[in-house]
Amino acid sequence: MALELKNVVKRVGAIEHIKDTSLILESGHFNVLLGATGSGKTSLIKLMAGLDPISSGSVWMEGRDVTRLNTQKRNISLVHQFFINYPHMTVFENIASPLKVAGMAKSEIEGRVEDAADILQLRPMLHRRPHELSGGQQQRCALARAIAKESQAVFLDEPLANLDYKLREELRDQLPELFAGRGAVVVYATSEPEEALLLGGKTALMRDGRVTQFGPTAEIYRDPQNVAAARVFSDPPINTAEITKQGNMARLTPDVTWVLEGAAADLADGTYTVAIRPYHVLPVATTQATVRIAGRVQVTELSGSESSAHFDLGLGSTQGSWVSLSAGVHPYQVGEMHDFYMDPSACYFFAPDGSRVA
Incomplete structure (x- = not known):
């Protein structure tokens, strides 16, 4: 039927x-x-x-x-x-x-x-x-x-x-x-x-x-x-921000860059939107989460065995607030700078019209 x-x-x-x-x-x-x-x-x-x-x-x-x-x-x-x-x-x-x-x-x-x-x-x-x-x-x-x-x-x-x-x-x-x-x-x-x-x-x-x-x-x-x-399909909301792609490098902020691989590396140079789910942005470095991002903690939440932190990337109100969601209890202090680590292999890339490109 x-x-x-x-x-x-x-x-x-x-x-x-x-x-x-x-x-x-x-x-x-x-x-x-x-x-x-x-x-x-x-x-x-x-x-x-x-x-x-x-x-x-x-x-x-x-x-x-x-x-x-x-x-x-x-x-x-x-x-x-x-x-x-x-x-x-x-x-x-x-x-x-x-x-x-x-x-x-x-x-x-x-x-x-x-x-x-x-x-x-x-x-x-x-x-x-x-x-x-x-x-x-x-x-x-x-x-x-x-x-x-x-x-x-x-x-x-x-x-x-x-x-x-x-x-x-x-x-x-x-x-x-x-x-x-x-x-x-x-x-x-x-x-x-x-x-x-x-x-x-x-x-x-x-x-x-x-x-x-x-x-x-x-x-x-x-x-x-x-x-x-x-x-x-993201709760907390998926993190998005504008990046600049040049050669095989992506630049999120003046201090945050990383080497692109796969389909993302083949994109034409220009401006794109990167998106990554909060559980791929962690408060500690791991084998996968290697791109260091510093942000000022705005809000922290503890839910069962998970900790989340909303932090300011300093990119302005439209895209400057990201969220980290991780297992365990972490000693965040609201108002203080904290290092977070992003897994670049978990990023999605979108063209200016919103369509997925990598």
Whole structure:
């Protein structure tokens, strides 16, 4: 089963809310739409679900053009971040509602509802009404409805956003198992990079109504194709700064230079953006971390067995603050200069337009 977008565009007046987008989303894994609020995730889901008309392009499900079909004829399920259940119905009736609309036999409805309720631990609550449930139970009810319907495509639009932390973790761990082996295309929208990494599968990074990179989630983390993608999967934020490349040398500051190797050494001389994740910038020299950088410590944090330090490179406010993240406890003093050591083999290089060049 696959859901395919072919050159889909959504315009409102002269503004393109979704820019030319082509994607193939397949069953067998989660397909994550990852982006900040306003990046176009919900707009794209509405187009795929048939809730909003597209301006140009087409939507295909299982090799069939469904662009002009309404939502009811697309055999899809949609779970929002808000607990959307019918308040006058019991949990059983809520889960069964799309099956009754489809004219399914009573015995089959009962079997599907009970199976879904067992999966989501709702069997003791089948005769309650939504207002008698906790927030987590209400969202489980919405998920059970999607499972019982056995749709070709299931759209989960930030379904855990309004749950407390413990419930989010619990349901997030269960979601891949809930939909495993059901043959549905599962599309999950989130603004949390950690959720994308935990769910696995494939991720479409979204920004300003455009998909900037699509592929296996772990691969995007390891091999970002643009500086925006590199910034998404990094907490603390990835360190970036402008460098000058001349010959086989890179210059970060007047005192910080290093020899480039591989693809970076072959770049034309000029100005580039270097990016490196905080755990490759350490407070002590190692075999890999050899490029010494001195910076004034601004903020320090201790989290479990890790220490982080935000430090000023002296390059100005736009790119002068970097972060080091390392194992152990380190004696940083706010306001004092400290030496840090960067692993040059872990650097990414980007052209002025943000595209990855090495």
